[in-house]
Amino acid sequence: MEYHSVQWNETSMEFCTGRDFPLVDPALGAEFTTIRLSTVADVERAVTTARAAGSGWRRTGWDDRARLLRSTAKRIRDDVDAIAAVLTQEQGKTLKESRIETLRCADTFDFYADDAFDSRPEIRELDGKRSWVTKRPVGVVAAIVPWNFPLTLLSNKLVPALAAGNAVVVKPAQTTPLATRVVLAHLREAGLPEGVVTAVLGEADVGRALVAHPDVDMVSFTGSTETGRAIMAVAAGRVKRLALELGGSDALIVDADADLDGAAKATAIGRFFNCGQACIAVKRVFVHRVVVDEFVEKLGARVDRLVVGDGRTPGVLVGPQHTDRQRQHTVGLIDDAVDQGAAVLRGGGIPGEEVLQRGYFVEPTILTSVPENARLMKEESFGPVVPVIEVESIPEAVARANASEFGLGSSLWSRSPANIRMAIESLEAGYTWVNEIAIDFDGLPFGGVKQSGFGKERGRESIDEFRVAKSVVAPENTDVLA
Template identity: 45%
Template sequence: MAELLIGGERTAAKSGEEIPVVNPANEETLESVPKAGPEDVDAAVAAAKAAFEEWSRTDADERASLMREGIARIKGEQKELARLLVQENGKPFAEAMGEISHFLHGMSYYADLASKIQGSYTELPSALGRSYGMVIKRPVGVCAAITPFNFPLTLLGTKIGPALAAGNTVVAKPAETTPLATLRVAQLMQEAGLPAGVLNVVTGGAEAGEALAGHPGVRRVAFTGSTGVGRRIMELAGPQFKRVTVELGGSDPVIICPDADVESAVRGVTIGRFFNAGQACLAAKRVYVFEEVYDQFMESLLKRVARYELGDGLEKAEKPKVRMGPMHTDRYRQQISDQLQDAVDKGAKVACGGGFPDGRGYFFEPTVVEDAPHGSRLATEEVFGPVLPVWRVSGMDEAIRLANDSPYGLGSSIWTQNVKWVHRAAQEIEAGMTWVNQLHYGYDELPFGGVKQSGIGREHGQEAIEYYVESKAVVVGGLD
């Protein structure tokens, strides 16, 4: 059985209870992990708080050096970590390797920023005597990093990277179904020299997550997950005025214009929708195609989707096939099946896919849908699986209107060479990000987050550091 990591020690949950970790490709139990409760969270927060006193005073270059030692140790085991990700999450091996590369890049980015956190200096009016002011940046304290199942390591890195660089300590709580890679990464960082208690990991379900988000010893909460759970996190953290960011669900619109490189757009949409079996908040989820190129787009799209082959992520797919793994749980698979059925009942046409293949594993065929009513669940809800609805639009006004007809606002994209249309998309689409002629991808160098029900706050970029520091004003007088 895997164990919690608290204060540098590996330990079982105080209750003695365990949670099975199931491989979604074959429905077999891989391992079990402790089911942490409030007492375990108390212990982890206490360990992080004790470690904070020394870690927050550690020289920035030394913090960066220790982070890089951990990064190197993780890089040395990336293939083993990728296999672990495949088994607990279900994604293909190549995608798991890509996730670890993204994690390593992000952690390196923040290690580089550790010594570049800047304050300011200003001359002050002399009414009370000659003086000057400074703004200094101080770490906030113990931070909670609560991550979902779909990208366990990438989303861990976006939280612990800026937290550690800024001098904070962390208690991480991975999804109860994908804790193994997170536990291993934390162990590797500690083995590389990260002081005990700086990074702690508790495993478990909602009880542990709620205890962590509401814990009085936690000053910063970073959460990625569903909108419903994000709302609950804010309810728990709000009364204590914690620093909170929540990156939540999305229903990203994609606009395909008449002058688009249609083949490039199809490739971007296909990868953007069916990567990780469609289980991504940031993904192409609603496609609006100008009628002039609709038929060409659909013909190419269906050919490309036909190349996908369902299977275990550790098995290599033969070209020209593309491997797509299972959905993470049967519950998620049933949810998108219900969303699809709702659209069909209201008149939508399934152009391909739509079924459960025979055999074990939580597989769902890659699916393309036409003519779904915009009031159907495929348009109004987040679709967290491999189902792609496509609509025909008459022009840019209709495309933007429909793109904004959603409670979500995470990502968006437009495929065109027309600078006026690019400008309209950038200015008018209600989303935290807009890509032009590119796949939806969260770059570590740019702020990442949503508007509306897709969350508040930003991760990635230099902006993320600001959520892990407090700006303190200092006045120095007595200079006469």
Template identity: 35%
Template sequence: MQPSSTRPFPAFLEGGPKLLYIDGKHVPALSGKTFQTINPATGKVLAEVSQGAAEDIDVAVKAARRAFEGPWSKWRPADRQQVMSRLADLVDRHHDELAMLDTLDLGAPISRTILGRKRAGALLRYYGGLATSTHGETINSSFMPHDSLTYTLKEPVGVVGAINPWNGPIGMAIWKLCPVLASGCTVVLKPAEQTPLSALRLAELCIEAGIPDGVVNVVVGLGDAGAALAEHPGVDKIAFTGSTEVGRKIVRASAGNLKRLSMELGGKSANIVFADANMDIAVAGAAMAVYMNSGQICSAGTRMFVQRPIYDEFVERVAAFAKGIRVGDPLDESTQMGPLVSSEQLDRVCGYLQVGKEQGARALAGGARLTEGALADGYFVPPTLFVDVADDMRIAREEIFGPVAAALAFDDIDEVIARGNDSEYGLGGGVWTRDLNNAHLVAKGLRTGTVWVNCYQVLDPAVPFGGYKMSGFGRESGNEHIQEYFETKAVMVKLDQ
């Protein structure tokens, strides 16, 4: 398959192996090892990347500590806001390149990755504002003399270990970086080994923006590098996005020095369509709640609950919509859905396709890997819709992380809320209805961090995002996010008489 984009190939990919970024310098892994990152649309090698490990993590953490305790600690809030504004300008200027790196590395269509420009800049500028507006408070104490002063200070928590998944590389990197810079912390970022390129390019932009050496460090590596970061005694906080399985391991690894944790984990979100919903809007919205990014989104609405009077018509229309999605070369700007990220993810998703059929579900659309034509060498699975699904089937209970929807019929609101909550996860959820009463009842009833009404997957820098139950704890975005990067110190002063 030949790339069909007219956009320039990123110059960042030229030359030798891509190096780690530690203490303001590009450095090879201490072991000298490298690994290959693969273009999932072709199955071919995209770049060689230095393979960091525990010893590289240690060097990066020590650099972050020096920066935290050194000049960076003297920067005023307005200084941090200014450097974040410069970084936002640079990210905007180079966003076409960053988007192309993500398309090549992840397989997400360029038509989608290019849309991240607005969100990237909005995040950096929003958190830049939080840098200057976050503060402590004065307190009228009930136990100190009246001629005393009691107040709180907000102080940065310290060195942050940020561990990212592969399904939104540049967006996730910026999301993790924003509260670090705004609060005055420092960071060692470990991007997913499947998609390391845009995070390494972002590190170069941090240099250009004027962020001091050691404040931002990027160590690419395999799972052992992430484990070393999670257990390192010099790390004060871990911010993790990824699977619930890995999240459990990080919790255990963090116990040594009782690190502060924030974790955005897996999901199996209920997307509920009532009979009175606007059918045209709900069909497209519910479909793309699953098929966007080839289903590789933790909050994807993969459990599609449809009220019984419209069930047959609705699933037929979703199936038709799914069959009309253009699957193909992610560099082709007309492509709507690209490949899965890796051969391992392809095997996982195809395994669930087989399990679904074995347990009695029927694929109304998709249902098998694409094995012929120009896409045969890539990791492509078409949008799949299963019907005849029961709540206890694995495809209705387990996170697949692929373009696979399970359609289930329901009768009334109490029933669907109970079934929606019958999951170990609680990250996202949706409801499609013209009845505001039903909308609010479902929003209140679902035990999940976000509920979208007549829309799905909308994210806003000012709106907190995170999970209930096994979908994690802590929030990203909004004022709640930056608070997790501060310690609150109480000061009680008895004034001289």
């Protein structure tokens, strides 16, 4: 099947000479093609190529960089339907979700093409001296991307790194490389010099070789906290710069005076979009006791309208889990909670419909009376299951939200200015939404605290992650900046 309008040129960007690896359609549970993975020797070639090409790219003027980013954005938008079809087949999300992600990727290319991100010397005032701060590229960046949002998380790393003048070695998840291939092909066709971006595919040995390589100056990674810790250990030997966006267990808090329709909508979107497979997603809901019954009724009504199935089928709103292993993990979290006394209000396991037996589907699930020691309350859940927990007050809800080791996102639905101020100040998270659906924006920094990692994606803060600042002091009559 021909998926896209740009042919992939394996010789110029991708370094993969290893074993064959099957790609599986999550909605069908069946292999649909194979790819070749990289070897450790391929990593060496990919990094060396990027290092050699990077010196020219860092000297490329801002106008040329910005023009290339805007051209790539247009190409992606023009190819959105084909890219979305690829993404749905390899990842499992619905076509609507794939279109949203593809267009969001294009938006990120446009966002960092803005002249505001040009790196100009910043004058600083010193008595009797002339001083300024310059910023230069880090060098070669390893961008390690997971499978849940292959294009969103690719663009969050790749685009600001390129805009800052870096060369990049991309490592997509080996289960979702195809949409990434198309985007990189569009980037190359837009005029990116050969070698500035290279790509490798593989499992832990490839990732370890990439992180450890002496010519990789920075690693930008999204994935599990466990893998983030392993990357830190490997990178420590060379004191590499890191940006780590790790796990999350976001809390949504519903006050007694909240807009319950809005809160239920935010919960349904925040938990069931992409079949619950997102780092920043509603994973625990704390509801004031005086409205918990009404809230659960409204949330249940929304879940009843969710159609589960193959994401290419019109009307389907929730696709499959990405792999059978992921499905079994989600079902295990549900079973553990039920075994400890949780009540199942909706869903609860694998759908019974025969047409859904082939793929990796899980019913959208609502649980109540979930004990604190249930795995669902402590681990990061990556599936369509939401626990609703009754609380006596908003301070109690905030305290229980903060009891997690994670601190990525948080939400509050309330009309009380005092409770809103308290929650904003007290919630231990990198992002807080107040009476809003949990959507992150290009213009705002995104990143977590605690075991959710460090470093920022999106916003000006992101492009500065990929630059090194240098302070310069000279005699007052120095005129080199003219």
